[in-house]
Amino acid sequence: MLTAPSATAPDGPPSAPDFSGWSCPLPLRDHPRVVMGHGGGGAMSAELVANVFAPAFGGPALAGLGDSAVLELGGARLAFSTDSYVVRPLFFPGGSIGDLAVNGTVNDLAMSGARAAYLSCGFILEEGVEMAAVDRVARAVGAAARAAGVEIATGDTKVVEAGHGDGIYLNTAGIGLVPAGVDIRPQRAAPGDVVIVSGEIGLHGVAVMSVREGLEFGVEIESDCAALGGLVEAMLAVTPDLHVLRDPTRGGLAAALNEIATAAGVGVVVNERSVPIPPQVANACALLGLDPLYVANEGKLVAFVPRRTADAVLDAMRAHPLGAGAAVIGECVPDHPGMVVVRTAFGATRVMDLPIGEQLPRIC
């Protein structure tokens, strides 16, 4: 049975902190040069899109700002999405840049309710990279594509001189069909929606960080990198009326929830102790000075589901291997629109901000 998060809270709906006199301590605007934070998926990334790309590109589809655009073409309703992948190192516990590049774009399509059909794959190779590494990544791309039931339809390879890349960068774009009657996008979050996460968070970011920094945490932490198309199909089989789906990658759960709250003009309340954080992630984050709510995931989704179907959707998720650890973590509220508030284990509340830049650069 679904327990509404407010039922376990010791006090009523939290009131929003007063930020009317607040201004950001960091100079977000007027950067004369690009800094790492512009790629972090947080406030600086959003500002780059809002101030540079959106005015330059225009177009109604880009304005949607979902993980993928939903388009009409030749009578078909298509989802279309792209991501570049610059993760460092190329291989990490639980996956590689090749797995990420397939699953990441498959998942972006799934977040519109679409089953990915075709991917493109563009390699930017650095002169001098071992052909064996290229081969290993290519095989990972192929295997991940077969596992996700998607076909690599078209590709491209460029080579740049040594010192102008980092071994292998990858871009994938994907197209898939959106089923009739499905309309999943951040703007549809509505007060009363139940917020569900599909499983334990923080694994991908910590796994990459552990190998990059040569850290040992006693147990090896593996990335959760996986394709979520099947899980989303299982959820849609319960009801086509899922409101929002989002894969909390760069910027983690905090960035995903903030983007949804802002897009829909709603508030979100998260019960901190309901968020499934595995002990090894909590320990690693404590050591590294990170907040697990801001760490990237590559095989998880967060869903905003109308309360009347939330129990059934949760059951369907838990029956799927990639949703076995699904949990209700909060709810959508009419108060404090655009703001995500965390109710701590002690009943206090704090604001879960959109991250500014990024804690962990080049995580995907």
Added chain:
Amino acid sequence: MLTAPSATAPDGPPSAPDFSGWSCPLPLRDHPRVVMGHGGGGAMSAELVANVFAPAFGGPALAGLGDSAVLELGGARLAFSTDSYVVRPLFFPGGSIGDLAVNGTVNDLAMSGARAAYLSCGFILEEGVEMAAVDRVARAVGAAARAAGVEIATGDTKVVEAGHGDGIYLNTAGIGLVPAGVDIRPQRAAPGDVVIVSGEIGLHGVAVMSVREGLEFGVEIESDCAALGGLVEAMLAVTPDLHVLRDPTRGGLAAALNEIATAAGVGVVVNERSVPIPPQVANACALLGLDPLYVANEGKLVAFVPRRTADAVLDAMRAHPLGAGAAVIGECVPDHPGMVVVRTAFGATRVMDLPIGEQLPRIC
């Protein structure tokens, strides 16, 4: 009126040189590391695809090896294509990486007869690149998209540390509808087809090279970078039965013709003096030690057209601003399958090989 190239040749169809005992002098295979030539669009690129990517990815669509894949999805017949752009410098006479990224992918779709509808756009920015340069490139992307009638539907930005990029790399993927009855692909080249090029060749590569090397050729040479969707539509208005279209980018006209000859198992004969090479390109190439037939173009196409409609197609091309300089340059023959032969101004013949690596790295 169309003059068939063989009508002006002083002798009969050329016989193929005997290459039965020939072997490549360069160690194409067994490269332990990636070298610049793997990105050149020539034999080394083809080998990387054949030996690494194709076995890893599999899939029938990739096997087509056209500029774009043609797919069925939701009842719609779509062309889908991607390219990454790593041109250096970012801005050159006649365009920028932003123009290239839009027009290049629009053109790849047009080479399947598709009018581009939607593009994705992924930026890989190097930490420290001037925001003004990012803004200028983004505006170029937007302006080129509007000019080509295509919408930027989805995007992504990653940032890599200084020393792991070169300012801005761009990837675009595109989708477009293929009109009913149109089946344009390299395999359809057939003996008797007339080979038409849409205008003067060599401009893009020489324009980029001139600024990169700080060369002055007396007159400024501008890139021909342009979107060819409208020109292709004008050609298709004459007949849906165009056999092959190809934009001769990396590896130039030589690479494009060789790929077609190989894909279709036909021979191609080119009349050298029919190929429109502007004097400033010829002069620059002589100075740089380049062959204009191998230099990249970004606003030209080569077409294989059945002889019965070739006059009308040529007229339609010449009536379009981007095809005003269109010329018949050769024909498709049943002899020497897979081989492109040039008939020189003096009536001799020589083989126009597929380039091995590339004359001009990072031209697109």
